[in-house]
Amino acid sequence: MTTTTTTLARPQSRKVIAGVCAGLADRVGWTPGKMRLLFVLSCLLPGPQFIAYIVLWIMMPKKP
Numbered sequence: 001m002t003t004t005t006t007t008l009a010r011p012q013s014r015k016v017i018a019g020v021c022a023g024l025a026d027r028v029g030w031t032p033g034k035m036r037l038l039f040v041l042s043c044l045l046p047g048p049q050f051i052a053y054i055v056l057w058i059m060m061p062k063k064p
Contacts, residue, residue: 018057
């Protein structure tokens with residue numbers, strides 16, 4: 001079973017572009033692959049997914 005963290009931060013490892021999906025996956029207890037798949041599938045729907053990704057990239061701190 002995976003454990004969730006209480007902070008929202010981008011990891012230094014396991015990142016593909018900026019680490020946003022890996023950080024979100026850590027927060028909710030999912031694998032980064034599932035979170036990335038969910039993000040890619042959500043891009044098929046209309047909405048501000050890319051803007052939300054960029055905002056999270058700017059606002060989420062890096063894990064030490």
